[in-house]
Amino acid sequence: MNKVIIAVAFIAAALLASFSARAADPAPVKRAAPTLEQRVADLEAYVNNSGRGADNTNNVSSNLGTYDEKANTFTPNPGPGPNAWQMTSAALVLFMTLPGLALFYGGLVRRKNILSVMAQCLLITGMVTIMWYICGYSLVFHHGKPDSALGKFLGDFGYAFLNNVDSSPNTDYSFWVSQNVFAMYQLMFAIITPALIIGAIAERMKFSAIFLFMFLWMLVVYFPQAHMIWGIDGMMNGLANPAAKIHAIDFAGGTVVHMTSGWSALVLCLILGKRLGFGKENFSPHSMVLCMVGTGMLWVGWYGFNAGSAVAADVVAANAFTTTTLATAVASFVWPMMEWFVRGKPSVLGFCSGAVAGLVVITPACGFVTPTGSVIIGVVAGLVPWFFCYKVKGWFGYDDALDTFGVHAVGGTIGAVLTGVLARNSANANLATNLKSYVTDTALQPLVFEQLKAIGVTLVLAISGTIVIAYIVKAVVGLRPSEDVESIGLDLAEHEEEGYHG
């Protein structure tokens, strides 16, 4: 463990050294009290989820916030409605990990390893939250430091330790949602993403190795990827950043969450090797019941994930809620129908896998496509990941234990492509702001090629990052437990607990 702590401290110090805090000097401006018209305009802005008068003009104050004349700063109040929705969404996304994903994955492993999966989900929740507080939120959502190489990939440290992150909205991301709520909402995404990787490496990775791997992976893969796609000055944030190098879009995390975790999962499971007895022993799920319960929680929680990504309870969120429902229902129908057709029996795991695949594929698209677009996405989600799990995995023989690659990497990638193909101005008026020349409402609109470029960057980052981290972890603490530990089961050997007694 000493080696782990030294490595962790070294990386944190290196990162801190390469950044310094930003400073701003506001020029003093005299503000007038708002007129009745301006006060009404504030209320309209609240209902329409747009910026209030005081945000846009320097000489007008607003009663929906506090104006400090001496410092010439205006601190806008959050909107109670948007905050209520965002806090609910944040809780829903946490619910996807605890206990949704823990049960979904836990049910699929053998009974001797169920607690190991749950311990890993819990570990990631705590560890990522600490990282998010220290630097994660800042690295993702602060502006990058200008004229610095790292500033192109990561935000600066202005929000480190959640400094300057209070209940007042950060208008880069939302006019009415408190920034601390926004930070907690985005934290839940940072938690579930590494937790998804567990699926590929289940039942055979040391707890200490997972600890170190996930820590490094957040710094090297997740924070840069999330900043590039979602940061206000992100180089792949086509929606909000007109100066983006790649004009890609990703509504709720097809590339940030599913592609990064899925492709990293494949690489890690290849480096890790197969489970002991793979292909000889029986690895069937110990409880399809828990798996189904987890699936239901994931589906419900995903509304917070997808519709919540509008960061407002507005027209975009309403559309995202609709498309999420349609795509998921269609995929959960298509997958087991394919099983029925090809193998003769529709399985509960087929229904569950189809639902998750549908949720994954619609994730980047949900806020940008029409209901019909989402049905197309649902059909593809039921077919392509199914094919990867049923056929491709067998052809190549990799031990992606719980199909993180087949569902999340494959689903996330085709989702990113389909978002490019199916994004329509009619579904999201914001597409006309910075992407007018990219979204032309045709199947081969220029956005498709921007999406392909973003996929390329994501693949390079996830794959190369994971290879480097995996070998570092292998050198420092080792990846696999001993054969004895693996046969006894990780629950008893690594946690001295058993999932079931009697």
Add this chain to the structure above:
Amino acid sequence: MKKIEAIIKPFKLEEVKDALSQIGIEGMTVSEVKGFGRQKGHTEIYRGSEYKVDFLPKIKIEIVLPDNRVDGAITAIVSSAKTGKIGDGKVFVSDVEEIIRIRTEEKGDAAI
């Protein structure tokens, strides 16, 4: 005194128990066991992975009876547990040397 061990299909337990109580046999020991004979196992498919499950769940009933009641009990078990399909199970009969009721320390037939 003889011991009857019957391996039966799990869903037949209630019927066998009822048939035995109808002829006045009220005590038995039941355990959940696994095994295979001619029936062999089945396959389970989870996504792309196919697993052959050799050991099937069965119920084992153990009863100890005086010699004169053994034939009746066997008939009751066989007729109630039979489905006519492969995997119905087997009945084993063996001699028992001694029985002791722990509470009263009675021995032999009196302890049954």
